[in-house]
Amino acid sequence: MPDITSPAIRWHGNALSLLDQRLLPGQTHWITLHTAAEVAEAIRDMVVRGAPAIGIAAAYGVVLEARRLDAAASAATLADAFAVLAASRPTAVNLFWALRRMQENAATLQGQPLIAALEQCACDIHTADQAMNRRLADFGVPLLPEGGCIYTHCNTGALATGGHGTALGVIRSAWAAGRISGVYAGETRPWMQGSRLTSWELMQEQIPVTLVVDSAAGHLMQQGRVQAVIVGADRITANGDTANKIGTYSLAVLARHHGLPFIVAAPLSTIDPQLASGAAIEIEERPGNEVRGLQGNIIAPADVHVANPAFDVTPAALITAIVTERGVIHRPDADKMAAHLNEVSA
The missing domain is CATH 1.20.120.420 (translation initiation factor eif-2b, domain 1)
Structure with missing residues (x-):
């Protein structure tokens, strides 16, 4: 082979x-x-x-x-x-x-x-x-507002997949189609995937990207500089609740407050119909030193207590659409998720 x-x-x-x-x-x-x-x-x-x-x-x-x-x-x-x-x-x-x-x-x-x-x-x-x-990107591109600037979190590009990407793949295809004007990438503490990986991937393809600290997202939305948020997922439950990199839930709340689309892009393999809701998702807790330091540099007291959840759960009620390689689930809930999976298996 x-x-x-x-x-x-x-x-x-x-x-x-x-x-x-x-x-x-x-x-x-x-x-x-x-x-x-x-x-x-x-x-x-x-x-x-x-x-x-x-x-x-x-x-x-x-x-x-x-x-x-x-x-x-x-x-x-x-x-x-x-x-x-x-x-x-x-x-x-x-x-x-x-x-x-x-x-x-x-x-x-x-x-x-x-x-x-x-x-x-x-x-x-x-x-x-x-x-x-x-295929996922083909379904996702029409969900992004024409001419809009898109906010994304963590890294969901070619580095995170077998190639092209999920949420970043939608962005990549949308840029190629002339649909969007640029991208804001949140830095994504503590592993800095947004600053180290997403900004790097986008710059390789000359897609306009602006790197911001995670806590700037609300300000950008308030100022009208973001027209949609698109993220990936690590697990989607039967009712559409979605686990993704820590900080995603906060973005969904901010997007809802500012009336912006909040889109989740993930392959069908990310959907776990065995779990009824996000409450059943096991959230990985990673070592505290990932937060106490940054690339080998100490930035906090060595003995400070740290909570370092790697993911959080965004309720389906805050998600505008979930896009997979088989189509779009608008305003996901348990019935719509089941129907989408049934279409796939039919």
């Missing part, structure tokens, strides 16, 4: 290379991994991030473990690999979606046939993601 590459993920058949996103934009450094445990550590340590990209990396982690086991590879011998990858990050449902697909392929095979099936499945997940993102 030939090598498969995307901006942040490269599959070499016997190894997985990940662009170390912790070092961007200052350094471009690739890390090569050979085991499921190494892939899980890379996911946990934010070498790779973004829900779709995490799922792709985890799928390849299973293949690496199967290759290591060789003739002994089976559903039973891969159980530990599935467990360590599933434990790497708890909130992004794409991780578990990808692992379920891999488990389905491991159910009845073993040895070389199993390895071949797993590699094909992982490669399919990887290559299909970019095509899904472009």
Whole structure:
């Protein structure tokens, strides 16, 4: 099987290379991994991030473990690999979606046939993601106000996916179509994905971007400088509640107050119909040192108590539309979410 590459993920058949996103934009450094445990550590340590990209990396982690086991590879011998990858990050449902697909392929095979099936499945997940993102963007572009300036949070571009992006993919396509005038990118503390990654991605394509501190969003809306907000998602529940990077809920409240569209862009694999509402979503709590310091520089007292939730939940009532690769769910609720999923399965 030939090598498969995307901006942040490269599959070499016997190894997985990940662009170390912790070092961007200052350094471009690739890390090569050979085991499921190494892939899980890379996911946990934010070498790779973004829900779709995490799922792709985890799928390849299973293949690496199967290759290591060789003739002994089976559903039973891969159980530990599935467990360590599933434990790497708890909130992004794409991780578990990808692992379920891999488990389905491991159910009845073993040895070389199993390895071949797993590699094909992982490669399919990887290559299909970019095509899904472009379909999603086609549905999302008409939702953005013509000539408007768009606010986005965190990073949802090619670095966070198999290519093109989800929310940032919509923005990228909207700019190419001449529909929008520019983008505001919130810095996205504490990992600074907006400043380090989103602004960098947009500048590479000469899309006008203005970087702002997260707390400037309300001021920009009040001044009429933002016409819509679009974000990605790490998990969407059966009623349309959405978990995304911490700070998203605040943006939704601000958008509602200022009468602005608040749009969520995510693939179908991000929808978790098993969870009734956002109250059931496990929110990852990350180490306090991520807030006490910034890229190795101490910016707070070493012993100050820190709460560092990585995500928050935006109620469906605050969401104007959820856009997937199969269409748009306007004013999402449980009935509309179920109908959208039923259309997909029909």
